[in-house]
Structure formats: C-alpha cells, structure tokens
Amino acid sequence: MISCGRRETVRKGPVLAPNTADTPEFFPEGARVAVLTSQPLDRLLDYKAPADGCFRGAFVEVPLGPRKVLGVIWGPGSGDFDLAKLRSVIRVLDVAPMRDEMRAFLSKAADYTLTPLSAMLRLATRAPGLSDPPSMRKILRLGSAAPDRMTDARQRVLAVMEEFGGMAFTPKELAEMAGVTPSVVKGLVKQQALIEVETPRDTAYPHLDPELPGKTLTADQEAAAGALAKAVDSGAYGTTLLKGVTGSGKTEVYLEAVAACLRKGRQALVLLPEIALTAEFLKRVEARFGATPAEWHSGATMTERRRVWRMVGQGAAQLVIGARSALFLPYRDLGLIIVDEEHDTSYKQDEGVMYNARDMAVLRAAMCSAQVVLASATPSLETWANAEAGKYKRLDLKSRFGASVLPEMRAVDMRSKALQPSTWISPTLKEAMAERLERGEQSLLFLNRRGFAPVTICRACGTQVACDNCDARMVEHRFMKRLMCHQCGATKPVPTECPSCGVEGKMAPVGPGIERLSEEAAGLFPDARIAVLSSDLFGSARALKARIEEIAAGEADIILGTQLVAKGHNFPLLTLVGVIDADLGLQGSDLRAGERTFQLMRQVAGRAGRAERPGVALMQSFQPEHPVIRAILSGDEEEFWRAEAEQRRIAGVPPYGRMAGIVLSGTDLAQVFDLGNHLARNNGPLMQAGAQLFGPAPAPIARVRGRHRVRLLIKADKGVALQDAISRWLAPVRLKGDLRLNVDIDPQNFF
Structure with missing residues (x-):
C-alpha cells in the first residue's frame, strides 16, 4: 500500500452508513484510511478521513496529483507514511456506500480472473455523474x-417517446435517440407536442406488484415454479439449472421466482444475452408485475444508467433487466439472479476484464445468500456437469407450452444435390419454402456469416483482399458497398482492380454471406417479402427491435438471419427453418466446436412451430453422418452431453480440467516472441503446481489492429490452484515498450 503526500483542504460531505446488520467500521476526521481508486494502480492509497468522518465502503472523491478521482474507502490505512503529510479525502459522495458483500465479491472476482482490483472497481462504477x-x-x-x-x-x-414512454429523456438524449437536430425537439416543445418537466435527477422506479396474476401454468411448469419459489423463500444460496425445450415456458416459470423474491422485499436481476431481446421481454414483465423494471445495457441513455446505478444502491429498483455488466451494480439486497440462455457465448467478455457472467453470477449469489437460475434449452457442458454432480439442482420442462409441438428435424444430404454455381439453397429447401409461401407461413434461412461474401479474390493472381491492420480477410458488405474487417472494424471500398497485380475486372466474391443468400432468395421468390436480421445492418438497438416486432406481426415471408435469430425470438407464423451450412461450426480445433454447433442448431430449429402450426427444420449438410449432426437430428440431448462429457474427461479439459490462455501482443513481432520464449523457459511455478504449458505460438488471428499476437496455453488438473501458480509465474515480468500481456482464465475462444 502506498500513500499520497500533499495535504488537501477538507470539504464537508454527508456521512452515510450502508444498510447492513453490522454497522461497518467508522473512521473519524483525520484518521488514516485506505482508498481504492478507479485509476489503473495496483495498490490502495492512504488518505485522511474528511470532516465528519466516513464509513468503510463510502464512495469518495480524492485528490490524485492535480486531479480529483473516484474511490471507495476500503479500510484502515497501512500506517507506513507520515500522517501529517497525507492529503485528505475531499468529500463523501451522496450515494449509498458499497456494501461489504460487494467489496468481497469484487475482491474474489479480481483474484479469480487475475484482474487488478482497480479495474474491477471501474467495472462497478460505469455510470456517468456519480x-x-x-x-x-x-x-x-x-x-x-x-x-x-x-x-x-x-x-x-414522437415514435421514440411512445416506444420508451416510461424512460426519462433530456432534450439532447432525445435528439440523439431519434437521429434529429436539437431544433426539431425544441420545435415540438414550443407546440406542446412535448412538455418540459422539472424533476429530481434520479427517481425511484415504479413499484412492481408480485400479487398480480401470472399466466396459467401447466402441471410441470407449476411444479418447477414452486420449487424455485421455495428456494428463494429459503433466503440461502443455491443454483438451479432450469432446462426446458424451446417454447416450454421457461420465462413464465422463472418470473414466478422473481415474484417470490419481490414478496420477500429483495431485489432480482435477469441477465439476457442480447439487447434485441429486451423489447418483447419487458412487455412480458410489465404484464406480470404491472410496471416496467430498470434496464441496464448499452442501449440505455446515460441519464438512465446513472439513475439505475443510484436507485439500485438505495433499493428503489426492485428488478433489473440487463446485460452481463449488470452483475456489478451496487444492489442493496440481491436475492435472485436469472441467467437466461446461460449457454450463450456473449456472457463471456473477452476484452478488458475477462470474465464469464454465468460464473460471476454464481459467485455473486454465494456472497449475498441469493438464488441463481441458469435457464436454457441447451445448457453449457459446464452447467450440465455441475447438475450431474449434484452441485446444482435441476428442473426439466419436457414439452412445449399450449398447442405447439417440437419441430420435426431432417437432414438434407448436399452431396446428392446438384446446385448451380454460386447457389446454396437446395431444391428440397426451395420446395419447402414455396409450400410455406402458399400457406401464408414464414420461413427462416439461417447462415452464421455476416456480409455478402467472406472472401474477395483476384481470379488473375489469386490474391485475397486482406485487412491492412489485421491477419484477417476482409468481408464484402454489399448493402454498405464496402469491405469490412470483422476483427478491427476497418473498412475500404470494394476494389475494381487487384491491389496486388493491378488487373481490372477480375475481383470476385467467394462463398456465401447472409446478404448474398438474400439475393438468391429474392431471385427464387421475387414476390416474397424478405427480411434480413444481422447485427451490422441496423444503426441502433431500437431499429433492430422495431424490425423484429414487425416480423413477429407477419410483415415478412422469408427471414434470413445470423446467430442473432437463435436468441429467444418468437415468430408465431414461422413454421420452416432452413440451416444453409450446418457443418460450418464443426470446422477448426475449438474444443467446444461440437457443443456450440449442437446448441446453435437446436436453438435455431426451435424457432419453428412455436404456435399452433407444426414446424420443420431442414439442415443442409455435407457430412450428415457426423456424430454431432446425428445427435441434433435424434433429439437425444442427454446422450450427446454424456458422450461430449466423456471425451472432455479423457482429454482432461474443462469442465474436467482447468485451462488459462496468455495472450501477448505488441507492434514488434520479435519482441512479442522473445517475451513468450522467456515465459516458456521460466515456467517453474507452473511445473511445480503440476500444470502444462504449450507455446508460444502465433494466435490463430496473428495480427489485430496492427499488433502481433502470440498465445500460450496452460492446462492443469481440476484441483490445481492455477491462479496462484500463474501469479507467481508472472510476478517477475516487467513489460517494456508497448508490449501487453492478458490472462484469460477459463477461455471460451482461442482466436
């Protein structure tokens, strides 16, 4: 722990004690206190307590050099610096102090992910104007x-105001959300189409009523809801896997657990994997509880994010619907965490603080005696294995809600199909789509590739157009008339002549993307209304939500989508799903390739037949005999998980072993490899712990944004204290120049 030198004039501020059973430690004026700041420092800083003193956990403003920065009183100071020379805390902020369980959660999360504690605090204070x-x-x-x-x-x-009627907007935010100039908003105010209201900057959220009637549940739904409510009523920690086939009513079941949590006066959090899911979900929450809850995601305004952060800390927000970072809000009394679609890869953050929200949800719940519900039709193997081992409870919903039934699933063997060049829709799939058009039903074509074509090649010299800053091929996006790098986001015009040999008129797109598939569908069905759902085609989350609602209302005949369409959307008229390339995810060396393909195919197939009309899913495959494809078609999910688990157990990899990734990067490739070789030669702490080290080797994507990337992979048995070994191994390392080193505990991606 280090200290700050120069004395600072004290400014008075409020002294707020957290709402805890045991009042936290109080520090009187002038006492030595340790402050954790949100600045990139690897230690606590000593200050003097301000006038009126402060409690442990108080959010404070402190001087750091010439600046004023945010911090939290972490405890008593170290005492290794002259008290007379310490600077004072400037003021205590008028927000609810950080509870002891939150401090413990951040500390344990930092230890587990090997992340500096200051970075964890930044993650927990990502709201403007605190x-x-x-x-x-x-x-x-x-x-x-x-x-x-x-x-x-x-x-x-006016459309924005109607859509977000319960949300607070400043004039500036409203103009930005609507994509208009401030003068347009001012004009509507003058004509009283909009009115200005003076209000406190942050207000409590409307009361949610858990006693309002929910939907009528089936017998197995009622049993599952009762079990979850009983767990919540216990007031103890526990984790439950809620496994139900697509359309089985998992949402209605876990909303009853939310109701039980609200009855106890505790707060609940529902994590969703995709912002586009929030519109439909919020309607269901409002119908169940009579008011809209708090929202926390990148699509919310800065004003609303500040309000959520403050109200959560005061207990004035009963329920939060959010993205993964909502886990780090300062809940006053968190009693329930729902992780919807818990298998989804978007819960893993691969930049900055590298964490898996599913695992952090379990950790957070354990710190505050809360219940966790992991909901999925296709759970992650880690969750399935924990349920099998008895660490998690398991509840199953085996049939769809109401009259809907699970779709029939069939493979289309593409080896026997004669397709014209540059076409990808088989005659079998085309015929099935034509039948749906005649009946007024919807079809969905799924291809998990954004853009028009993944590769642009010169037919004269064979050059493939690559990104100037990354080791990646540029993807043509014909709707934007640009080539785009999906690693760094760089774009350039589609060239008319080869950048290598200079020959004109020989540049050609190779392979299908979702935009190219839409051209083929339009050619086959010129009178059909075609909608393309891909995240890069919408300028805002609001526009994407609006388009999804239009499709659900029947304003499209053929839907084409990437992975976005597999995430919980309900299209009542959709009765046919066609997977264009079911083998795509099976390529490469990712240990989770089979699991992810199985999950994605089952999820996207589950979009069909969710109302009264039965559904069919056709999977185009060049290797229909592949074990994963056979498992998808058979529907024997438990057999698939058992076989996948046995392979992982034999290999000693997660969830039956431990792994960590080390990514080194820099602008000088030789320096990056020198560092990697140095680490490989000095791996004593890893060997002593019984861990294996592989590498260094170029990362699969060896250059991103002009920085060369080298990977090392650590593999160890389940019981190895991996974080301790890695910490001791990396402790002597001193990075020079622009070299960077990132540690990824439990990596999900190996790019």
Whole structure:
C-alpha cells in the first residue's frame, strides 16, 4: 500500500452508513484510511478521513496529483507514511456506500480472473455523474397537443417517446435517440407536442406488484415454479439449472421466482444475452408485475444508467433487466439472479476484464445468500456437469407450452444435390419454402456469416483482399458497398482492380454471406417479402427491435438471419427453418466446436412451430453422418452431453480440467516472441503446481489492429490452484515498450 503526500483542504460531505446488520467500521476526521481508486494502480492509497468522518465502503472523491478521482474507502490505512503529510479525502459522495458483500465479491472476482482490483472497481462504477450532487433537471414527456405539421424528423421523435414512454429523456438524449437536430425537439416543445418537466435527477422506479396474476401454468411448469419459489423463500444460496425445450415456458416459470423474491422485499436481476431481446421481454414483465423494471445495457441513455446505478444502491429498483455488466451494480439486497440462455457465448467478455457472467453470477449469489437460475434449452457442458454432480439442482420442462409441438428435424444430404454455381439453397429447401409461401407461413434461412461474401479474390493472381491492420480477410458488405474487417472494424471500398497485380475486372466474391443468400432468395421468390436480421445492418438497438416486432406481426415471408435469430425470438407464423451450412461450426480445433454447433442448431430449429402450426427444420449438410449432426437430428440431448462429457474427461479439459490462455501482443513481432520464449523457459511455478504449458505460438488471428499476437496455453488438473501458480509465474515480468500481456482464465475462444 502506498500513500499520497500533499495535504488537501477538507470539504464537508454527508456521512452515510450502508444498510447492513453490522454497522461497518467508522473512521473519524483525520484518521488514516485506505482508498481504492478507479485509476489503473495496483495498490490502495492512504488518505485522511474528511470532516465528519466516513464509513468503510463510502464512495469518495480524492485528490490524485492535480486531479480529483473516484474511490471507495476500503479500510484502515497501512500506517507506513507520515500522517501529517497525507492529503485528505475531499468529500463523501451522496450515494449509498458499497456494501461489504460487494467489496468481497469484487475482491474474489479480481483474484479469480487475475484482474487488478482497480479495474474491477471501474467495472462497478460505469455510470456517468456519480460524483454530481442531487439536483433537479428538465426532462421531456409527451404533450397533449399535436404538431401543426408532421415531418419525418418529428415523427421519429414522437415514435421514440411512445416506444420508451416510461424512460426519462433530456432534450439532447432525445435528439440523439431519434437521429434529429436539437431544433426539431425544441420545435415540438414550443407546440406542446412535448412538455418540459422539472424533476429530481434520479427517481425511484415504479413499484412492481408480485400479487398480480401470472399466466396459467401447466402441471410441470407449476411444479418447477414452486420449487424455485421455495428456494428463494429459503433466503440461502443455491443454483438451479432450469432446462426446458424451446417454447416450454421457461420465462413464465422463472418470473414466478422473481415474484417470490419481490414478496420477500429483495431485489432480482435477469441477465439476457442480447439487447434485441429486451423489447418483447419487458412487455412480458410489465404484464406480470404491472410496471416496467430498470434496464441496464448499452442501449440505455446515460441519464438512465446513472439513475439505475443510484436507485439500485438505495433499493428503489426492485428488478433489473440487463446485460452481463449488470452483475456489478451496487444492489442493496440481491436475492435472485436469472441467467437466461446461460449457454450463450456473449456472457463471456473477452476484452478488458475477462470474465464469464454465468460464473460471476454464481459467485455473486454465494456472497449475498441469493438464488441463481441458469435457464436454457441447451445448457453449457459446464452447467450440465455441475447438475450431474449434484452441485446444482435441476428442473426439466419436457414439452412445449399450449398447442405447439417440437419441430420435426431432417437432414438434407448436399452431396446428392446438384446446385448451380454460386447457389446454396437446395431444391428440397426451395420446395419447402414455396409450400410455406402458399400457406401464408414464414420461413427462416439461417447462415452464421455476416456480409455478402467472406472472401474477395483476384481470379488473375489469386490474391485475397486482406485487412491492412489485421491477419484477417476482409468481408464484402454489399448493402454498405464496402469491405469490412470483422476483427478491427476497418473498412475500404470494394476494389475494381487487384491491389496486388493491378488487373481490372477480375475481383470476385467467394462463398456465401447472409446478404448474398438474400439475393438468391429474392431471385427464387421475387414476390416474397424478405427480411434480413444481422447485427451490422441496423444503426441502433431500437431499429433492430422495431424490425423484429414487425416480423413477429407477419410483415415478412422469408427471414434470413445470423446467430442473432437463435436468441429467444418468437415468430408465431414461422413454421420452416432452413440451416444453409450446418457443418460450418464443426470446422477448426475449438474444443467446444461440437457443443456450440449442437446448441446453435437446436436453438435455431426451435424457432419453428412455436404456435399452433407444426414446424420443420431442414439442415443442409455435407457430412450428415457426423456424430454431432446425428445427435441434433435424434433429439437425444442427454446422450450427446454424456458422450461430449466423456471425451472432455479423457482429454482432461474443462469442465474436467482447468485451462488459462496468455495472450501477448505488441507492434514488434520479435519482441512479442522473445517475451513468450522467456515465459516458456521460466515456467517453474507452473511445473511445480503440476500444470502444462504449450507455446508460444502465433494466435490463430496473428495480427489485430496492427499488433502481433502470440498465445500460450496452460492446462492443469481440476484441483490445481492455477491462479496462484500463474501469479507467481508472472510476478517477475516487467513489460517494456508497448508490449501487453492478458490472462484469460477459463477461455471460451482461442482466436
């Protein structure tokens, strides 16, 4: 622990004690306190307590050099610096102090992921204006008057207000959300189509009523809901796998667990893997509890994020619907965490603080005696194995809700199909789509490739157009008329002549992307209404939500989508799913390739037949005899998990072993490899712990944004104290120049 030198003038601020059974330690004015700041420092800093003192966990503003930075009182100071020379805490912020269980959670999460504690604090304070004092502000509401003249810009503003009627907007935020100039908003205010209201900057969320009636549940749903409610009522920690086939009503079941949590006066959190899912989900929550909950994700406004952070800490937000980072909000009394689609790879953050939200949810719940529900039709092997071992409880929903039945699944053997060049829809799939069009039903074509074509090649010299900054081929996005790198986001115009040999007119797209598939579908069915769902084709989450709602209402005949369409959407008219390349995910050396292909195919197939009309899923494959493809078609999920688990157990890899990835990067390839070789030669702590080290070797994507990347992989038995061994191994390392070293505990991706 280090200290700060120069004395600082004390400014008075409020002294707030956390809502804990045991009042935390109090530090009187002038006492030595240790402060964790959100700055990239690897230690606590000593300060003097301010006038009126402060409690452990108080959020404070402290001087650091010439700046004022955010920090948290972590405990008593170290005492290794002259008290007379210490600077003082400037003020205590008027927000709920950090609870002891939150401090413990951040510390354990930092230890597990080998992340600096300051970085964990930054993750837990990602809301603007936390140091601002309480104040009033002007927000906009819908007025009673209609504008004298309706323009497209005005219509967009009013549409945003109607869609987000319960959300607070400043004039600036409303203009940005609607994509208009501030003058458009001002004009609507003058005409009283919008009205300005003075309100406290942060207000409590509407009360959610758990006593409102929910949907009528089936017998197995009722049993599952009762078991979850009983677990929540216990007030103890526990984790439950809620496994149910697609369309079995898992959401309605776990909403009853939320109701039980609200009855106990505790807070609940529902994590969703995709922002686009929130619109439909929020409607279901409002129907169940009579009001909309708090939202926490990148699509929320800065004003709303600040309000969520503060209200969660005060207990004035009963339920939060959020992305993975919602785990790090300062809950006053968290009693339940739902991880919906817990298998989804988007719960793993691969940049900055590398963590898996599913695992952190279990850790957080254990720290505050809360229940965790991991919901999925196709659980991750880690979760399945924990349930098999008895670490997690398991509840199964084996049939779909209401009249809907599971879709029939069939393979289309592409080896026997004669397709024209540059076409990918088989005659079998085409015929099935034509039948749906005649019946007024929807078809979905699934291809997990964004853009028009994954490769652009010169037919004269064979050159493939690559990114200038990355070791990756550029993908043509014909809708944007650009080539794009999916690693760094760089774009360039589609060349008319080869950048290598200079020959003109020989550049050709190779392979299908979702945009190219849409051209083929339009050619086959020129009168059909075609909708393409791909994350890169929508400028905002709001636009994507709106398009999904239109499709669900029947405003498309043929839907084409990437992985986005597999995530919980409900299209009542959809009765046919066609998977264009079911073998795509089986390529490569990823140890989770079979698991992910199985999950993705089963999830996307589950979009069909979710209402009264039965569904069919056709999977185009060049290797229909592959064990994973056979398992998908057979529907024997338990047999697949058992076989996959046995292979992992024999190999000693997760969940029956431990792994960690080390990624080194820098602009000088020789320096990066020198560091990797140095680490490989000095791996004593790893060997002593019984771990194996592989590498260094170029990463599969060896250059990103101009930085060369080298990987090392650590493999160990399940019981090895891997974090301790890695910490001792890396402790002597001193990075020079622009070299970087990132540790990824339990890696999900190996790029």
